[in-house]
Amino acid sequence: MNPLLRLALPWIGGAALVLVLGAGVVLYGASRYDDGMAKANADHALAELNEFKTQTGRLAGIATTFEASAATLRDSQPKIIERYTRVEVQSPLPAGCRIDAGRLQHINEAGRLANSAGQPGPAMPAGARGDQR
Numbered sequence: 001m002n003p004l005l006r007l008a009l010p011w012i013g014g015a016a017l018v019l020v021l022g023a024g025v026v027l028y029g030a031s032r033y034d035d036g037m038a039k040a041n042a043d044h045a046l047a048e049l050n051e052f053k054t055q056t057g058r059l060a061g062i063a064t065t066f067e068a069s070a071a072t073l074r075d076s077q078p079k080i081i082e083r084y085t086r087v088e089v090q091s092p093l094p095a096g097c098r099i100d101a102g103r104l105q106h107i108n109e110a111g112r113l114a115n116s117a118g119q120p121g122p123a124m125p126a127g128a129r130g131d132q133r
Contacts, residue, residue, distance in 0.1 A: 083110075 087106055099107070 087103070091103070
């Protein structure tokens with residue numbers, strides 16, 4: 001065997017051993033990194049699902065409150081809506097889309113009554129209880 005090769009062989013073996021150990025550490029670190037990324041992504045997805053669940057519950061509450069308010073309004077003031085609908089069906093807008101004075105007064109009155117229904121106090125003035133047309 002060559003004396004130079006005999007002298008370098010332990011160094012070459014040591015370098016190969018260090019190279020194999022370094023590759024093992026790099027591969028182990030890469031697998032741990034991938035596991036950490038997968039766990040972080042799963043945690044993020046779970047947090048988003050929990051936020052979605054919270055928002056869904058909040059929106060369901062709002063929808064329930066809105067439906068209850070709409071039902072209360074329909075039950076307490078159906079005559080305004082029915083009267084306005086009846087006037088619209090009986091005398092639709094003319095072809096020129098000009099609103100006559102009677103219809104304009106009726107629309108303004110319905111707007112005032114609808115606005116006053118949202119404020120505390122009596123929902124309808126005493127004079128507006130029956131159909132005035």
